Amino acid sequence: MLRMFSTVDGQVRQISKPENGSWLALADPTDVELATVSQETGIDLADLRAPLDDEERSRVDVEDDYTMIIVDIPTVEERSGRDWYETIPLSIIVTKTMIITVCMQDTPVLHPFMEGTIRGFNTFMRSRFILQILYRNATMYLRYLRIIDRETDKLELRLRHSMQNREILMLLELSKTLVYFNTSLKSNEIVMEKLMTLTRIKQYPEDEDLLEDVITENKQAIEMANIYSGVLANMTDAFASIVSNNLNNVMRIFTMISITLSIPTLIFSMYGMNFQQGMIGMPLSDSKWGFLVIVLLACVLAGAVIWFLTRSRLFK
Template structure:
């Protein structure tokens, strides 16, 4: 899918969609086909390798320059629904700076770019190409922080369930979050290297405001790295403790079941002994059913004594 946008003016900036490529426009490509890649490459002069680089899920963050075309690939966060639960992953986003246009290529629609399209971001202009790239980078770093806070809240919700859990579902949810943090950590560190390389590019040194914005992006990215490291350590400790908690919960249930079994077995012992059809049992010849009352009283008393004893030993 190819969508072309352009800011109307600098005084009253609005984004309008175009049918053809114009100078200063933004070409947004989402999961483009080979024909679409060849078409854009022919009309803009951008190498096909640049346009198809972000279509590889394993593509790492990097910078490449060829014939006045600047390629910046960054890993960006994504949230997906899996078994009624949010999971987090990263995908590459390619931003290509040409002499006339800005081109973005990604495998999926993402929140960072749709914010620009839907007008949630103010004061951005497609014809200010360097500034626009930096604003996209800032949104990427900010969205990493948003996802990390969501992971933190989700981990706390899971930990609350952990106190009563006796199955592996909670462990698998924690493992999923821990895997997400590993992906985030790898992507953020890779992005950090790319951002530091951008500090050395002349195109980012033209205006002081652009340089300050890039510094802000680097700061946000470093903050995301620190948060990822902290949450990873917390989740690792939680994972170690959760297995012990689940095992302890199962032991408590088994202890209670064993105590209940002991209490229930007492009436069975009495009924088994005094239910035997043999002579000589105590109180078998007691008049007016007194024998039954005596046996029932002994059974109840013994059962109550056992309950009191087990309760004092914290087994009930």
Template sequence: MHGLAKLFIYLCSALGLVNYHNLERKNVISVIEEKAGNINMLQIFKSIDAGMTILDQIENGAWINLVNPSEREISYVSETLSIPVDHIKAALDEEERARIEVDGDCTVVLIDTPVPSTNVQEGGIYYTVPLGIIITDKNIVTVSLLENHVINEFIERKIKSFFTFKKTRFFLQILYKNSKLYLQYLRNIDKASGLIETRLHKSLRNKELIQLLELEKSLVYFSTSLKSNEMVLEKIQRSNPIKMYPEDAELLDDVIIENKQAIEMANIYSNILSGTMDAYASVISNNLNIVMKFLTSATIVLSIPTMTASFFGMNVDVPFKNNPHAFAIIFIISMFFSVILAITMAKKEMF
């Protein structure tokens, strides 16, 4: 469908009905391509008066947001703002580590941001993806592989007192919101683990343990990413790669405090969850041992009637062979010894 749409635009352009090049550079090039569920999107925003507007082209003081951008969108932003393509593509690598880099008039900051999986309500995991923030003389650019809650908060104007032309302030507000989001998801993980533990009290199954394992993996991802983000924040505070005003320095301190709190919470929840999993794994193993112990004892008790029947089934002379009540006598004798054995084993807590 996307190819047919392009062909239609080319034909209209050839007939003079539309200007193809204007369409190519049209922003919000929210050309949304549903390729394997991925969204390609470029948006340009600018604070004007008390609000924020969407622009058709990049201007000074504008914020450019890229989500899984296409090569065309990357080239457009790179050429317009003189940003090396590698800086934009760095945030699209899921394995890229958090870091800060100054390249001439361009400052590139990569942080890890939390993202919930699609089935998180069913015990799915949270994971982290890189979020790139590129600050130039006149603009700020955000790049991510997936849509994330941090950027959406700004797009939906839920964050008060933010302006696209106040680049440093905006940048620190993104970092602050990112740290807050970690704390929010950590609380969600704690609540989810509590619900799973409640179900474990009622029914000890592997399903609940697997869900706890998924949550523990989430905490590992969070701990690793938060520590990487902490290194970036400390470097920003130490080297001042971005011009800051006194109120900006205070906001940076708040970001560092929130990030440290998230690290501590992740470590605490991880230790609790690990201990809980070990405890429930031991309980399940103990229950299995109890069942095996009971079955073994029952097998031993039932072996007496089996052995008795085997002896009297031999083709040799045996007692009571001419007795009309032989079956009843043999049955009573075997059951008597079985009961005696069962009582003895029960007293020794072998059942």
């Protein structure tokens, strides 16, 4: 999808043809759209395709006629009725007359710019536009990290009552997401440091506060990702120990039942093979109450075993 925007009388308007000071937004573009933009702007087609690879690394490439900035942005993917978070690359290409953004999907990071809800946004102020995108990107990371934190709290409450494979897998998925976020944020931080020393992109004095805000928000997102990763790692270890302890408790109960049942089984098996009238050496073989007495004796011995096992240190 190719959309073009330009600031007209302080308002962001969608236009049909590219012009000086405009913004070209490519989201999940077709080959025809990429070829069209390449011909009209002079940007190498390979550079336009670069952010369409989800494994593309964050970097800054300086060419003769343009500068390409690639950063990782957060995105939401729905799987099995749940939202999962990952990162994808976003390319910001700055030429002498316009700015082009390329992404493999329609990202919510850029929606406020298209809707004109970003304060002080103008398409022709390219350096400020880059900082505003980076600031919006950092705030999106913070927003998703807070959502992940709330989901972790809900998952912890569920794990206290039910420890099924589904909850454990969700915990591991959130942990993996935080690793991706942390790696992407650190890569974006390197890009920001390089942008500060890049002379090609003009820095306006009034943008210094915005640049400081971008760096601060990104560092805060890195710290939050590290904290949440540590919390999830500790939670995973704790619940793994709990699961192991619960398994030991179940095995202890089964062992007690097995030992208890072995006593009457032994008695009944001996009398079942040798319980004949007049059998020498078999007590109660001649008594009409012999069977009942043996059953009661087996129950008493089984009860005694249960009493002993419940009070033994080995089964506490």
